[in-house]
Amino acid sequence: MLKKRRQDFWRRKGQVESAVADAKKALEGTDAAAMNAAREKLTAASHKLAEAIVQAQQTPPATALRAQARRQAPRMAPQASKKRKMKA
Numbered sequence: 001m002l003k004k005r006r007q008d009f010w011r012r013k014g015q016v017e018s019a020v021a022d023a024k025k026a027l028e029g030t031d032a033a034a035m036n037a038a039r040e041k042l043t044a045a046s047h048k049l050a051e052a053i054v055q056a057q058q059t060p061p062a063t064a065l066r067a068q069a070r071r072q073a074p075r076m077a078p079q080a081s082k083k084r085k086m087k088a
Helices: 002-028 032-058 062-072
Strands: none
Touching: 002 032
């Protein structure tokens, strides 16, 4: 799961970098509609990257999940050793 989250982060980061490049290109021109479209694309990409970061932070690592499961597992009381009494 961690690997999937990492891949998602890098994919989103690439989308933001692409949107930044498009926005820089649009700012070089004079077309207001192109500038607004680039701004909207950049905003959407950055929001998705932020969501991926938050989601990755909220997902605890597998080792923490295993430790938590061990703490919550019902504990068995140790059984007293039963000695058989021999009748004489």
